[in-house]
Amino acid sequence: MTDLLPLIVAKYNYWLYVILMMIGLYAMIAKNNLIKKVVGMNIFQTAIILFYVSIGYKKDATIPIIQNAHGGHDAHAAVIHAIDYINPLPHVLMLTAIVVSVATFGVAMALAVRIYQRYQTLEEDELRMRLSE
């Protein structure tokens, strides 16, 4: 146990993302209500976003915007060190992933509205009963 704790502290971002992802996965598997399943899917996506963004982090680095990029005072072009800026690539990927998650959430809600209009329920077991009738 004593040697497990430093392992968790050094990689606590992964532990958090796994816990969050499993909450979402459990909601998708076990919940009966379709809206709760969709919310579980959203939690799952959020966990992946957290995972990616935490990968991009570097110690003692700043946000990925080049400082003094067009600063006219320094005649010599300042050398840009990659170690000073956090990794921009996960941020780009997640920026688009967030928007796609909003879009999928919207379509899922639209489908849920249609299902409710037709069957007057969003509970999965009742839906299955209606469909087998």
Place this chain on the structure above:
Amino acid sequence: MKFLGVVIVCLTGGLLLYGTADFPDWGDPSSPASTHLSDYYIEKTIEDTQVPNIVTSVLADYRGFDTMFETAVIFTAGLACFLLLRDFRGKKERFYRHKPTGVILHIKDGKKTLAVGKEFEHMDKDWVPSDLIIKTVCRILIPFIQIYAMYVVAHGDFSPGGGFQGGVIFGSSLILLAISYDLKTLVKRIKEKVLGIFAALGVLIYVGIAAICMPMGGNFLDYSKLAPLVPGDPHHVRALGMLGVEIGVGFAVMAVMAIIYINIVSEGRHDEGL
């Protein structure tokens, strides 16, 4: 099902946690993700594109195709919501409110209509008088939110921001209008057709700017070939091309946010809702 779910979740979670032992430490600068490609992006972005915000330059230039189809995904989501939910049949019964007295008229015959104007107004079945404070605060706030959204789009090259974020902020200002007043107010201000045109226009701007590069002698999405078309410093042409596609993305996201919201809350009838 619940027990099975717990077993699956514990198994998957255990495997994932076991796998994290091989992952790089939190904040490790020499992790595999931060060594190969991202170094090139960070060190060369000023040289290649003149855009200080690396996220924007990667999003709109290095990975321009990705973002283009991302915009297409957004457009498709709005289209899917429209096709799934839109219901053009009018309601059978209507409710009107006599403004001076507050008397509510319930007309069951769908064909008969009242002239809406100074005296009568359309209203919802579960209409409640809107709170004056909320209405006033939102009326003051919405223009500033919209100006801020435009700033976020326009300044996306130099500070955190860009088309997706600005579009979402603008779309949420429209949703705020619908929540604080009612859905009819929003639909009256911005017609459904206008929203659809904006969504398509956003994708068209993106693809158009990308396609113009081809007759100019470059590849698809090669903004540097646009230099003869834009006045000013030719070194900045990539930044201007990025600004153009970001505006397109902003249009598409803004319109699709509003389309999704309006269709879902009113179940596709666009008459009453949250």
